[in-house]
Amino acid sequence: MEPDRYEEEGRPRAEDLLFIARRDEKKAKEGRLTVYLGYAAGVGKTYSMLQDALQRQREGKDVVIGYIETHDRPDTNALVDSFEIIPTVSIKHQNLSLRELDIDAVIRRHPQIVLVDELAHTNAPGSRHVKRYQDVEELLQAGISVYTTVNIQHIESQNDAVAQIIGIRVSEIVPDTFFSDADEIRLIDVTPEELNIRLRAGKVYIKDMAEAAVQRFFRTGNLLALRQLALRYMAESTNKRMIGYMRTRAIPGPWPTTERLLVCIRSGPTAEHMIRAAYRLATRFDADLIVFSVDIDDDRALSSQEHAWLNQALETGRRLGGRIVRYRGNDVAEEIIRYARRSNVSMIMLGKPHGLDVIFSPVYRVIRKSHGIDIHLYEPKGNSAYIPLQQQIPLFFTVEYVISFILTIATAGVNLLLREVVGSSNLLIIQLFPVLVSSFFFRRRVALFTAALSILIFDFLFVKPYYTFTIDDVQYFIAFVGYAAIALIISSLATRIRHLLPQIWQSEVEVETTSGLSRGLVEAKTRQEVFEILADQMHNFAPGVFAVLIPGSSGLQIGAGDGVYPLNDKEKAIAQWAYDNGQIAGHGTDNLPAGKGYYIPLKTHRMIFGIMAFAFDKPEEALIPENKEIFETMAFLGALALERL
Structure with missing residues (x-):
């Protein structure tokens, strides 16, 4: 392999510089994310976050608390008193009043840094987002820096390993992609022995819960394994950052191949x-x-x-x-x-x-x-x-086998009526009929079952000596082998056709959508033409109503597509949020999932032009992962065309 020209000249790779430029442009508009990572409750994540925030406050930064869990620890409570606290919002659920982060209040206050504890928390039903980490993402996009805390068991890629260690599967998880965008991850670490001392002293949970917690979760073996996971994750994260740093400065590798x-x-x-x-x-x-x-x-x-x-x-x-x-x-x-x-x-x-x-x-x-x-x-x-x-075990008594069995017996009955009239070679051809039917319409093993059954029945009823499985004529043996070969060949071809046709149809939809969309967008002369082309292509996937929403004097309005799109106040609010934040929202997402519609922003690296709105009749069937990727590709192509115009 020839050495890379850029590495030979001691210069950074062009794609690395482009990535850095785009990342810096994005970060210039967003707040900085600092994550305090621990391996268990009580290691000091919240306390360390508050200490660092207090130091930022002394340096003249505007720091507030958006959400905090002190667990009534005196030292933590003392630090909390040093900050302004944004009141949380109360949400009623099943006769309970649940306390959640008030995103709108924090954005209105717009501090330089906000503290948001318990990153992996699942919000109360009816909240804007399903997960708190999505609240944090919105705050970052609003230009507010965030300090937050999380334990290793809540990171999605570590979920299975943690379940094996502690015997409990943690349901509240945060995707790894969230942490890949973090500006800083700080590992808060203490030894398991120190953590158990804190636990028994009542500094982690209240004292009457301490012994039970030690017996279950806080066993030394569990803590050692969790600590190892946290240290390993931190090492891998640091290594990726170092590789990125060295590449953008053309520092010699060696670099791993792709x-x-x-x-x-x-x-x-x-x-x-x-x-x-x-x-x-x-x-x-x-x-x-x-x-x-x-x-x-x-x-x-x-x-x-x-x-x-x-x-x-x-x-x-x-x-x-x-x-x-x-x-x-x-x-x-x-x-x-x-x-x-x-x-x-x-x-x-x-x-x-x-x-x-x-x-x-x-x-x-x-x-x-x-x-x-x-x-x-x-x-x-x-x-x-x-x-x-x-x-x-493969199930042999399915409808396919029953149909094949009945068809084979019926064909044998017809041959019995014709045994004295038609020659045995012609009877053999007639007996081939159920084999052909099974081979074409059913699975391979059903066709082979039918071929074997037909051979046995034909040998028993129509080959002398009758009513035995003895074969005196070698020609019949050759014919029976041909039976099996025909069944296998026809079944393989028919099965492949049955499986390939839906894939071909799906591919045709995808190709027609992307290629037709691309051709139309290239030829479009106005933004309205782009909107209409997008709205037309949105009908290709499943029944429903679809529209392209564009900003107007009174908010988002239908710019193209079905005029009957259900853009009521609730749907309009969800679409407006997707437009304002540049994120997908609505049904089938974690952002305002209570809506009927599925909303994708038409955005490029620089700006947002509108919203593609999907309201499928059967959203569970239409909003599958493969289709979502196509929808996002359509939105991106449309946004590029709008940017060109």
């Missing part, structure tokens, strides 16, 4: 955990992450729970910055190898087969054929979900 990790998932309870493990591996190797799924059976064969598992896993991969690729195919192993070769994948992660899946799994075929590609086998951590034996 790696691509392909994580192959299927619907199941561990799919999401596997993607998190793949993300950790990709981070360690500085690799691009690709989430790959192959649909073998018809989607109708998946239960609602299996659909939910798969979509949730794909959404997690998308949220962690991975590229989503979903194929239909007849052979999982072949599809994985074909895509890996074509996309220059350097690593493949596969699920480790268990039970009877060892016999049917395509994992070993991928291993044999993946020359030059590293293979990583994923083993679920902790107590993985048990798969019942009846789910591991």
